[in-house]
Amino acid sequence: MNASALSKPNQVRVLSMEAVSKAFFDVPVLKNVSLQLVAGQVLGLVGENGAGKSTLMNILGGVVTPDSGTIELAGAPYVPDTPLLARQRGIAFIHQELNLFANLTVAENLFITGFPKRSKLWPMVDRAAMRKRAAELIAAVDLETTPDTPLANLSPGERQLVEIAKALSIDARIVIFDEPTTSLSVRETERLFALIERLREEGRAIVYISHALDDVMRLCDTIHILRDGAVVASGPTSTFTKASMVKAMVGRDLERLYPARKSAVQSENVLEVKGIRREGIVENIAFELKAGEVLGIAGLMGSGRSELARILFGIDPADAGTVSIAGKVLLNRSPAASIEHGMAFLTENRREEGLLMEFDVAQNVSLAALPRFAEGFSGVLSSEKLALSIKESALSVSIPESKLGRKMGDGLAVRTLSGGNQQKVVLAKWLLTKPKVFVLDEPTRGIDVGAKYEIYERIDVLAHSGAGVLVISSELDELIGICDRIMVMRHGEIVGSFGREQFDRERLLAFAFEGKQSQ
Amino acid sequence: MVEPAAGLDAHSPVPAIAPRITLSAWLRRVFASETWVLALSILYFLVLLPFAPDLGNLENLELIVHNMLPLCAVAIGQTLVLLTGGIDLSVTSIIALCSVGGAWSMTTWGLPGGLDFVVGSFVMLAIGAFVGWLNGMAITRLSMPPFMVTLATMMFGSGFAVYLTRSNGIPGLPHSLAVFSQEGIGPIPYALLVVAPVGILCHGFLGKTKAGRWLFAVGANGRAAQISGVPVKRVTLLAYGLCGVLAALSAVLYTGRLETGSPVLGQRVFLDVIGATVIGGTSLFGGRGSVLGTVYGVLFITLIDNSLNILGLSNFTILMIKGTVILFAALGDGLRRRRLGAGR
Numbered sequence: 001m002n003a004s005a006l007s008k009p010n011q012v013r014v015l016s017m018e019a020v021s022k023a024f025f026d027v028p029v030l031k032n033v034s035l036q037l038v039a040g041q042v043l044g045l046v047g048e049n050g051a052g053k054s055t056l057m058n059i060l061g062g063v064v065t066p067d068s069g070t071i072e073l074a075g076a077p078y079v080p081d082t083p084l085l086a087r088q089r090g091i092a093f094i095h096q097e098l099n100l101f102a103n104l105t106v107a108e109n110l111f112i113t114g115f116p117k118r119s120k121l122w123p124m125v126d127r128a129a130m131r132k133r134a135a136e137l138i139a140a141v142d143l144e145t146t147p148d149t150p151l152a153n154l155s156p157g158e159r160q161l162v163e164i165a166k167a168l169s170i171d172a173r174i175v176i177f178d179e180p181t182t183s184l185s186v187r188e189t190e191r192l193f194a195l196i197e198r199l200r201e202e203g204r205a206i207v208y209i210s211h212a213l214d215d216v217m218r219l220c221d222t223i224h225i226l227r228d229g230a231v232v233a234s235g236p237t238s239t240f241t242k243a244s245m246v247k248a249m250v251g252r253d254l255e256r257l258y259p260a261r262k263s264a265v266q267s268e269n270v271l272e273v274k275g276i277r278r279e280g281i282v283e284n285i286a287f288e289l290k291a292g293e294v295l296g297i298a299g300l301m302g303s304g305r306s307e308l309a310r311i312l313f314g315i316d317p318a319d320a321g322t323v324s325i326a327g328k329v330l331l332n333r334s335p336a337a338s339i340e341h342g343m344a345f346l347t348e349n350r351r352e353e354g355l356l357m358e359f360d361v362a363q364n365v366s367l368a369a370l371p372r373f374a375e376g377f378s379g380v381l382s383s384e385k386l387a388l389s390i391k392e393s394a395l396s397v398s399i400p401e402s403k404l405g406r407k408m409g410d411g412l413a414v415r416t417l418s419g420g421n422q423q424k425v426v427l428a429k430w431l432l433t434k435p436k437v438f439v440l441d442e443p444t445r446g447i448d449v450g451a452k453y454e455i456y457e458r459i460d461v462l463a464h465s466g467a468g469v470l471v472i473s474s475e476l477d478e479l480i481g482i483c484d485r486i487m488v489m490r491h492g493e494i495v496g497s498f499g500r501e502q503f504d505r506e507r508l509l510a511f512a513f514e515g516k517q518s519q
Numbered sequence: 520m521v522e523p524a525a526g527l528d529a530h531s532p533v534p535a536i537a538p539r540i541t542l543s544a545w546l547r548r549v550f551a552s553e554t555w556v557l558a559l560s561i562l563y564f565l566v567l568l569p570f571a572p573d574l575g576n577l578e579n580l581e582l583i584v585h586n587m588l589p590l591c592a593v594a595i596g597q598t599l600v601l602l603t604g605g606i607d608l609s610v611t612s613i614i615a616l617c618s619v620g621g622a623w624s625m626t627t628w629g630l631p632g633g634l635d636f637v638v639g640s641f642v643m644l645a646i647g648a649f650v651g652w653l654n655g656m657a658i659t660r661l662s663m664p665p666f667m668v669t670l671a672t673m674m675f676g677s678g679f680a681v682y683l684t685r686s687n688g689i690p691g692l693p694h695s696l697a698v699f700s701q702e703g704i705g706p707i708p709y710a711l712l713v714v715a716p717v718g719i720l721c722h723g724f725l726g727k728t729k730a731g732r733w734l735f736a737v738g739a740n741g742r743a744a745q746i747s748g749v750p751v752k753r754v755t756l757l758a759y760g761l762c763g764v765l766a767a768l769s770a771v772l773y774t775g776r777l778e779t780g781s782p783v784l785g786q787r788v789f790l791d792v793i794g795a796t797v798i799g800g801t802s803l804f805g806g807r808g809s810v811l812g813t814v815y816g817v818l819f820i821t822l823i824d825n826s827l828n829i830l831g832l833s834n835f836t837i838l839m840i841k842g843t844v845i846l847f848a849a850l851g852d853g854l855r856r857r858r859l860g861a862g863r
Binding site: 313315335336338339340345347352353354355356357358359363366367368370371373374378379380381383429 | 723727733735742747748807
């Protein structure tokens with residue numbers, strides 16, 4: 001892959017950034033960063049959250065203006081002032097959160113920045129022309145839909161293809177992908193990679209930003225690693241290994257990606273699930289979770305993993321079955337009842353369901369545990385005890401003390417925190433409820449290596465203290481790294497359960513895909 | 520001689536930022552909190568004082584407080600609802616219904632003097648609670664949008680109040696009602712002795728109780744709140760119920776001042792209520808606001824009304840100016856928020 005790209009006789013330099021720097025409020029976020037993009041090559045950009053990747057790409061996309069440095073685009077100086085200008089100059093930015101309108105059709109989304117007009121004198125939208133062009137673009141990205149389909153009907157993966165089609169509509173010479181695979185299924189990811197491959201062959205330059213280092217190794221021709229706003233390592237992909245990338249990102253040797261487990265599985269069950277069924281979603285779910293145990297649920301996207309977690313926690317109803325915590329059957333099932341009985345649930349969607357984004361750390365951390373600090377009928381909170389516990393919980397997941405306000409409501413909005421710190425806030429919130437059973441759905445999605453490690457450590461500490469932990473993850477390596485036992489789900493059913501001595505990547509995958517061993 | 524600390528070394532690569540606990544820091548804190556609205560009110564007062572010296576009379580100051588009281592009650596109720604991300608358009612019709620219902624009970628039940636006033640007031644509060652509860656039930660149980668539900672209640676309620684009374688006022692109310700809402704102990708109105716504790720209770724409720732914190736969470740992100748174990752429906756119902764009760768309290772005061780049960784009472788206060796809450800920093804999108812801010816907002820609106828009256832302007836001119844001032848206050852609030860946001 002690399003050899004073919006490098007052996008091309010004429011390497012056309014599409015873009016070159018020289019010594020670009022940027023500071024926000026006197027805090028430098030980029031220090032003399034230089035990079036070159038070559039037509040027909042994929043450049044991987046990796047680094048921890050807050051390393052400066054987004055700022056760098058926002059400069060390219062015209063969202064942020066650099067303080068110093070020069071940028072040349074196709075040999076001419078380029079001063080990106082506005083996102084619109086960046087688009088006109090052929091730079092397409094495919095954001096992690098897609099910039100699409102669910103209430104409009106696919107075709108309308110494609111042409112939202114410039115609808116084709118009938119004529120200058122009669123500036124009505126030329127629907128026929130729009131449909132025809134949209135159909136071509138849709139075909140170019142292998143999307144099986146029609147121009148008139150409402151975007152709301154498409155899956156996350158299909159929406160991303162629409163965003164890529166949008167990039168093609170302006171004939172982008174540079175396409176930037178920011179964490180494109182976080183909400184994609186395995187198949188959708190494969191399709192995306194094939195498409196990126198084709199964009200590369202068409203001679204476009206691609207920037208690929210991701211925490212998934214395996215994907216970066218696989219896709220990219222060259223890799224730039226950012227740390228604290230500076231490029232700390234760069235070169236052809238062949239000169240890197242996963243370990244060397246991690247080391248460059250973190251700035252020190254991470255002995256291992258997963259902490260050593262201290263907890264031991266005890267004998268009593270903290271969670272018993274019997275015969276849980278929900279029409280068309282999950283079928284005949286039964287398992288037990290023991291104190292001190294970390295139990296993983298693996299499975300493809302759409303296998304019913306997250307849906308099961310939501311049913312267990314009482315967010316969605318079940319048609320049949322029982323859930324008991326520490327031997328007590330939950331009768332009236334709701335999140336409030338689950339919390340009262342000692343269950344906690346970290347959702348996969350921390351922006352929409354996990355956090356109050358405009359509220360500060362203390363307000364978020366306290367939210368689920370308020371009943372524990374309320375006195376009697378009046379519900380007056382014992383503020384001092386609460387403040388102390390909030391601080392304790394926040395520090396236990398190593399949220400920097402600087403992020404906490406002097407008093408509740410005084411601190412920074414969690415919106416301003418990095419993804420890793422945001423996830424720690426959610427974790428702190430649930431730890432404050434002193435859970436006996438903690439269900440975590442994709443706890444490390446979109447989070448950098450260092451923060452991941454800290455979250456794994458917290459999971460182990462919690463298990464060590466006698467709680468049962470249920471972890472759902474798309475990253476099989478993660479489950480293998482931290483779990484005592486892994487259950488595999490497929491089509492809404494548990495098709496296999498494996499103890500640690502039976503962990504085998506290939507075998508687990510075979511169960512996830514086919515429900516049995518392939519041989 | 521004392522060695523300088525390492526961090527203060529002159530050769531330190533990062534220049535130390537001089538601590539500035541100065542006027543600007545203090546101004547910034549005022550700017551960032553509800554106190555901003557109070558400051559704005561005082562500024563307005565001082566600017567207009569030379570043109571309308573009567574503004575500063577003790578009598579006039581008493582009048583301002585007097586006028587603020589019923590508006591405070593209903594605006595604080597509205598604040599609770601706005602915090603949940605909803606809106607209660609029906610407060611004016613609640614006031615009208617309470618006025619009519621309370622006046623009817625006071626004039627027809629034939630209770631002895633004093634008791635008629637007390638019972639009548641409780642009838643009003645009960646009507647307010649009932650209409651608020653109805654709003655809340657429709658919104659939480661039937662999942663209907665607050666705007667539509669309360670719009671319907673507003674139309675039905677104001678129509679019903681007029682229908683019940685054949686559009687006539689109900690005169691002959693107990694003397695004690697008029698005394699309660701018009702007089703006081705020295706400079707302190709009796710009504711203040713009720714409204715102030717209610718305001719303080721609401722302030723404490725929002726800041727210091729479980730349910731109060733839940734109210735903010737529901738407005739900020741209902742889904743996240745629900746998953747964090749907040750009983751979203753109960754909290755929403757509570758907000759509309761309290762809003763109804765507080766509107767009823769203002770109905771008691773307005774009715775007492777008019778000394779008549781009126782089916783068209785309070786029709787014109789709605790814009791003042793929304794204006795005051797929004798100027799006071801309450802977000803129309805939920806999750807942000809405070810009782811103190813709303814009280815300051817009420818002060819600001821009342822001050823404008825009062826000062827323009829003193830200047831002898833007509834009602835229409837007052838409305839025009841009030842509209843303009845509210846617009847500018849909202850603009851200023853937006854600018855201020857952006858500045859603060861950028862600083863974060």
